[in-house]
Each structure stands twice: as structure tokens, then as C-alpha cells.
Amino acid sequence: MGKSYYVYILSNNSRMLYTGMTNDLQQRVYQHKQKQVSGFTKKYNLYKLVYYAETDDVGYAIRREKEIKGWSRKKKKELIESINPEWRDLAKDWYS
Template sequence: MKSYYVYIMASKSKVIYTGVTNDIKRRVYEHKKKIIPGFTSKYNTTKLVYYEETKDIKTALAREKQIKGWLRRKKIELIEKENPLWEDLSKDWY
């Protein structure tokens, strides 16, 4: 069964980006290497600071939309609840 991930990337200055993917390792790699031009490459959001997994794409997309609709403060609370030091959760993946 396929997995889907809602994730948050951050820059050193804590600019944050929320996305959804079915391949978290590939997608984080693309962000780190700035393979796809856009927000994350422009703002250097290369650290994976939060992610959650689900088996249902509709659930993942709804959760992404929910998080994107939150105020920045609430997104930071979500990150810091699981990852208070904003460590790169993908640091040992590659």
C-alpha cells in the first residue's frame, strides 16, 4: 500500500514551506538540491523539520490544505511540538 506524506521544509532563518508527496526521500532531495525552481529554491528551505504519513491521498491533501491555512504561529507550534530544535529530520537519509 502506498504512503503519502505532508511535510514542512524550513530555511536557516525559519522560512517554512508545506507540501505533500508520495515519496518523501525523493521530494526532500529535490528541495535540498534545488532541482525544481520555485519557492523552496528561492528561499533556501532545505531542512525537513516536520512530516506525517498517511495511506490516503485525500487525507494527505486535506491535511496539507489545513496546515497551509493556519497562521504561522500555529505552524511553528506544530513543528516545535515534535522537533523543538528545528533539526533536519532527513540529515541521515543520504
């Protein structure tokens, strides 16, 4: 089996958005939740995984992350709500 890459969107209670890309989604989301990643996500408490997509093509993942980052807020919101209409934290039960 090949390596997996993930494009993901984090949010907070104010529904601010952050789009990222990683090859280890569980580890990366954990780092965000524990405030181990300096910068935007830490400053604005972006901890809820509201969207992610998996691919085995790293080039596609990088292009997709850049593409989504260039989108309007409305288009990002539509993408999130296409799989997660309630904006639930998709990683809520990952770490116990």
C-alpha cells in the same frame, strides 16, 4: 501494504516555512535539497525537513496540506515543535 503519502514542512536558517505533500518523501526532500524544484523552496533555500507526517489516505494528505497551509505561522511553529523542538533537519542523515 498500501501506498504512503506525506505532508511535510521545510524550513531554512531564517525559519521560513513551506508545506508540501508527496508520495515519496525521500525523493522529494532530495529534490528540494539539490535545488531541483523551481519556485519558492529554491528561491529561499528551504532545505531542512522540520516536520512530516505519514498517511495511507491520499485524500486526507491533500486536505491536511491545504489545512496546514491555511494556518497561522504560530500554529505551524507549534506543530513543528510538537515533534521537533530544536528544528533539526530530520533528513540530515538520509543521503550519504
